Amino acid sequence: MAFRKQARRVPGLLASFSHVDAAADAIRALRARGHRNLVVYTAAPNHEIEEALDHPVSPVRLVTLIGGLTGCAAGFGMTIWMSHDWPILVGGKPIAAIPPYVVIGFELTILMGALSTVAAVALFSLLFGKRGVAFDPRFTDDQIGVFVPGSGDQIEPLEQMLRSAGAVEVRHEAA
Amino acid sequence: MAAVAHPQPAAHDGHRITQTHAEVTRDIVATLERPSRGYVLLLASAVGLFLVGAITFGFLVKDGLGHAGYNPPIFWSVYITTFVFWIGIGHAGTLISAILFLFRSPWRTAVYRSTEAMTVFAVMTAGLFPIIHIGRQWVFYWLLPYPNQRYLWPNFMSPLIWDVFAISTYLTVSTTFLVFGLIPDVAAVRDKVSGWRKSVYAMAAAGWRGTDNQWRHYSRAYLYLAALATPLVLSVHSVVSWDFAVSIVPGWHGTIFAPYFVAGAIYSGIGMVLTLIIPLRRALKIEHMISEYHFDNLAKLTLLTGSILLYAYGMEYFVGWYSGNTFEQTTFFRRAFGPYWWAGWTMIICNAFVSQLLWFRKIRTNLTSLFVISIFINIGMWFERFVIIVSSLSNDYLPWAWSGINPTWADWGILAGSFGWFGMWFLLFAKNFPIVAIQEIKEMIPMPRKRGGHH
Numbered sequence: 001m002a003f004r005k006q007a008r009r010v011p012g013l014l015a016s017f018s019h020v021d022a023a024a025d026a027i028r029a030l031r032a033r034g035h036r037n038l039v040v041y042t043a044a045p046n047h048e049i050e051e052a053l054d055h056p057v058s059p060v061r062l063v064t065l066i067g068g069l070t071g072c073a074a075g076f077g078m079t080i081w082m083s084h085d086w087p088i089l090v091g092g093k094p095i096a097a098i099p100p101y102v103v104i105g106f107e108l109t110i111l112m113g114a115l116s117t118v119a120a121v122a123l124f125s126l127l128f129g130k131r132g133v134a135f136d137p138r139f140t141d142d143q144i145g146v147f148v149p150g151s152g153d154q155i156e157p158l159e160q161m162l163r164s165a166g167a168v169e170v171r172h173e174a175a
Numbered sequence: 176m177a178a179v180a181h182p183q184p185a186a187h188d189g190h191r192i193t194q195t196h197a198e199v200t201r202d203i204v205a206t207l208e209r210p211s212r213g214y215v216l217l218l219a220s221a222v223g224l225f226l227v228g229a230i231t232f233g234f235l236v237k238d239g240l241g242h243a244g245y246n247p248p249i250f251w252s253v254y255i256t257t258f259v260f261w262i263g264i265g266h267a268g269t270l271i272s273a274i275l276f277l278f279r280s281p282w283r284t285a286v287y288r289s290t291e292a293m294t295v296f297a298v299m300t301a302g303l304f305p306i307i308h309i310g311r312q313w314v315f316y317w318l319l320p321y322p323n324q325r326y327l328w329p330n331f332m333s334p335l336i337w338d339v340f341a342i343s344t345y346l347t348v349s350t351t352f353l354v355f356g357l358i359p360d361v362a363a364v365r366d367k368v369s370g371w372r373k374s375v376y377a378m379a380a381a382g383w384r385g386t387d388n389q390w391r392h393y394s395r396a397y398l399y400l401a402a403l404a405t406p407l408v409l410s411v412h413s414v415v416s417w418d419f420a421v422s423i424v425p426g427w428h429g430t431i432f433a434p435y436f437v438a439g440a441i442y443s444g445i446g447m448v449l450t451l452i453i454p455l456r457r458a459l460k461i462e463h464m465i466s467e468y469h470f471d472n473l474a475k476l477t478l479l480t481g482s483i484l485l486y487a488y489g490m491e492y493f494v495g496w497y498s499g500n501t502f503e504q505t506t507f508f509r510r511a512f513g514p515y516w517w518a519g520w521t522m523i524i525c526n527a528f529v530s531q532l533l534w535f536r537k538i539r540t541n542l543t544s545l546f547v548i549s550i551f552i553n554i555g556m557w558f559e560r561f562v563i564i565v566s567s568l569s570n571d572y573l574p575w576a577w578s579g580i581n582p583t584w585a586d587w588g589i590l591a592g593s594f595g596w597f598g599m600w601f602l603l604f605a606k607n608f609p610i611v612a613i614q615e616i617k618e619m620i621p622m623p624r625k626r627g628g629h630h
Binding site: 038040046068103122 | 195196197200320326327329332337341344347351355359362365367381382384385387388389390393394395396399400403404406410613614615617621622623624625626
């Protein structure tokens with residue numbers, strides 16, 4: 001996009017796989033040899049690939065919790081404060097009646113929880129995502145992509161490893 | 176280890192998708208190709224209907240609500256009926272997309288996108304009605320708590336203010352849920368089309384590439400969104416029902432109102448889902464994706480909620496009689512035998528009895544009969560709200576004030592306009608975005624394996 005500076009391209013190998021077990025094998029082999037900077041592309045979330053990558057659980061849930069609690073506090077805080085700001089006594093009931101305010105507190109819990117969840121996904125994708133990594137449009141269709149950063153004399157053994165795991169294509173990406 | 180958030184197909188579900196991943200992308204992207212003549216005609220008639228509503232609204236703004244058939248003491252009539260009708264329609268979408276997601280129902284996958292779109296557009300339609308109904312539409316923002324020069328705040332003890340919060344939250348969250356679910360699919364479309372469309376879809380895909388990092392956060396977030404939307408959908412129609420139940424009008428003041436309204440909402444929503452997707456799957460040539468299996472399940476859900484309605488209708492009359500309260504008894508007597516008897520019986524026959532036909536598998540899997548039943552449901556559920564609102568208001572505690580309504584062109588114009596407005600958005604959506612969720616369908620299909628066999 002025009003308003004964002006083009007990230008520098010990361011040199012390495014971009015392998016594509018047609019078979020899910022082949023891709024999972026390649027990921028395990030690469031990780032066993034200390035290649036932790038992989039980028040794996042799949043068209044849908046995949047159980048085997050997730051197991052092979054063994055990522056920790058996404059921290060999104062923490063943001064959802066904080067957002068939800070903030071919303072709940074905001075809902076009760078707003079209604080109670082506004083009732084006291086212009087107190088009107090109706091039918092001998094308390095100025096700030098908690099039971100009806102549960103509805104507002106509940107709705108704002110959901111609203112802020114949902115919006116903060118989506119904001120967290122955007123944030124974490126930017127924070128933890130790697131810029132300038134090669135991509136192929138077939139990865140949103142039916143191929144699994146594995147990108148391994150590397151250069152110089154690392155390339156030869158990496159390509160060997162990817163091909164022996166069952167990569168159907170390995171592309172060299174220069175800087 | 177990040178858990179897989181999406182439902183996996185069970186071996187015994189009797190429905191496996193036989194296509195490959197590439198075929199799924201191809202078939203769904205094909206639905207976005209040049210529209211047929213039939214589509215253009217349908218869209219033109221939806222826009223035409225919407226214009227009828229827009230012109231009627233112009234008269235309401237210029238001259239006021241006097242055009243509509245309000246008649247003291249009835250100040251809630253066709254507009255509020257239609258408002259509750261559209262809010263109810265929305266509920267089936269969230270049930271299918273969020274609640275069935277949490278229950279891991281594999282059959283939701285093929286239909287949830289279209290139902291979720293229906294939800295968003297139905298709530299968008301419903302949201303217009305309180306604004307139309309308040310009379311001075313240009314000051315609708317007075318409903319919101321904002322600092323003003325008179326230091327006044329809304330009355331948070333009023334169900335009408337709860338409604339403002341519930342419906343605006345519902346619209347925001349269901350739109351978020353729809354758009355969030357669309358991102359990976361829009362990326363898949365981006366990588367298949369060319370030219371200017373590619374740049375448009377690329378913008379909408381927000382940089383989605385399906386990396387492990389993206390999926391890790393996305394799958395978790397989707398689970399939480401579903402978990403948040405589930406209690407939300409139950410709360411929204413409960414709050415709408417409390418608009419009535421918290422008042423003391425005979426026929427409204429019932430404790431069963433919240434569950435009764437929620438069941439009715441889901442029932443009416445599935446009726447609308449059937450009305451929409453039976454023609455849609457043929458028009459978009461996706462019959463192999465939305466099959467008998469899905470309709471059978473939708474019909475069972477209709478049967479379940481229809482049976483809850485049958486029970487609730489019976490219970491309403493029972494409570495009316497058992498209360499020993501003359502006003503309550505009179506109201507229910509007049510629902511069946513009073514001036515609005517025709518509306519009362521339309522509601523009971525269309526909702527409680529027609530749905531009982533779905534006990535038969537032959538009827539559940541016959542698309543023609545399902546379509547006809549779905550039309551009955553739409554009509555019946557509109558009349559349910561009409562009966563509750565108008566018949567109760569027409570005979571309250573003061574018999575000298577009893578009255579009826581005379582709906583006018585202003586009532587029907589806005590009602591027709593709401594169908595046009597809804598249809599217009601739904602048709603535009605169906606032709607520009609994947610109406611079947613590409614990535615979730617792919618998740619159900621095992622990927623090819625080098626060593627053969629299944630994982």
